[in-house]
Amino acid sequence: MIKVRFKSRQVTEARRQELIREAESLGAIFESYDPAQNELLFKLSPGINRKEFMDTLAKNN
Incomplete structure (x- = not known):
């Protein structure tokens, strides 16, 4: 399992x-959103x- 945490609390549903x-x-x-x-x-x-996977996701975001 991989957890991706957003730094900002202001992340929209669209994002x-x-x-x-x-x-x-x-x-x-x-799997889920917490x-x-x-x-x-x-x-x-x-x-x-x-x-x-993590490197690609981080690079694109």
Whole structure:
């Protein structure tokens, strides 16, 4: 599982959905959103490199 935490508390629903779509296009499966922690939880598909996934997601955002 990978947690993606937003730095800003002012993240819109549209921005969260955009990040979810991008992560899914990279091979992740969206699991949940925790509004208290302001973070998204993803499960990586088999064969997806965790470091490469995080590097790509960070670079694009």
